[in-house]
Amino acid sequence: MSGENILYHKEHTWAKIEGEQVRVGISDYAQDQLGELIFIELPEVGAEFRQGEVFGQAESTKTVSALHMPISGEVIAVNEDLENDPELVNNDPYGKGWIILVEPHDLKESDNLLTKEEYINLLKG
């Protein structure tokens, strides 16, 4: 996965709609800014978050960054591989480095997210 067919939250998380579910991760830009990740604080399965709310944390030796929910919903799965290998997020942010799987409350909220082009423009400032 290269980042195509993905929508972005302005706080650098991405959302990929997979039928009734949404897979969430952080963008390639975000992982690069963070540097080598040493820990991802994952939410509990079953936890619910509103769009924009902080659902976890990504930690490197350089810094700690909050992870923002791109779409409101319930966490139905977390990527347990990240417990022992947080660098999956660095190495494959759109693939094996996914962070949570969400059952969204309202898919129409994706209208609030950015396309790839809009996200790139955001980064360009």
Added chain:
Amino acid sequence: MTITIFSVTGCVRCKIAKNFMSEQGISFVEKNMKEEGKEDFQAFYKANRNAIFRGPEGIEFPIIYDGENIRQSIGAVMAFLYHGKKLDGFFSVGTMHKEWVDGIHVSGGNPKYTEEFLEVLRFLKNNNFKLQVDTNGKNSSILKRIFEENLADVLIMNVLGPEKLYGQLAGEEIDIEDVKRSLALIPEFPKFKIQTTIVPVTREDGTVNYLTPEEIGETAKFIEEGTGTKKNPYVIKAFNPKTSSNPAYKSLEPLENLFPYRSKARMYQVFTEIEN
């Protein structure tokens, strides 16, 4: 007991700590978190992340771990390697880099271990570090020794507040004459700064409010009397309620206007400035 040292490639301070352990015959194993020790560091971090300090530039290295105790940054690491827990309180995790070491607190430790404390300061100086040392006035005899041996490149004195509240602000019984002796020494240091953070106080009736401008004026007068001059570099700072562990203080609104405080302070310390 083998010590694990977590290091980073290119970390000069890590090398100094390792060399010391080698010279002293202290058994240790190095885990370079950028190289072969990456996974070990991740596991250690996961298990201890609430105990690991982050400065403005990230996690401070070196980190040593003896299976029970974690120490970070060169000052605290060397203090532990030299004397174990005896020097706890004198050193905390420093955040300055390049040739500077901070996190050195004259008032924080047990004066019974003065010689041990000075030994570590000498070691750091002999390794070409410049030391930023702070005090709240307690342990003036140690401060005097630091002055005599030229062990502080910068001295910061935190004058906590007016004399009448000093013990309460320090959170312990304070010999105010000890603080006065420290104040008398301060202007002798080649480079120093005096500062007061305008903190909340629990009053006798149980109410909580910030030190008042008048009390800061009294603090500045206390400084004038102790140092013998109105012309010290003196800064006053706002307290950040979010950093407090006391729920009564945490809920306070931050002070926004420090000008009344500066006005009162300038009556006795003419160079008072506000530091953001």
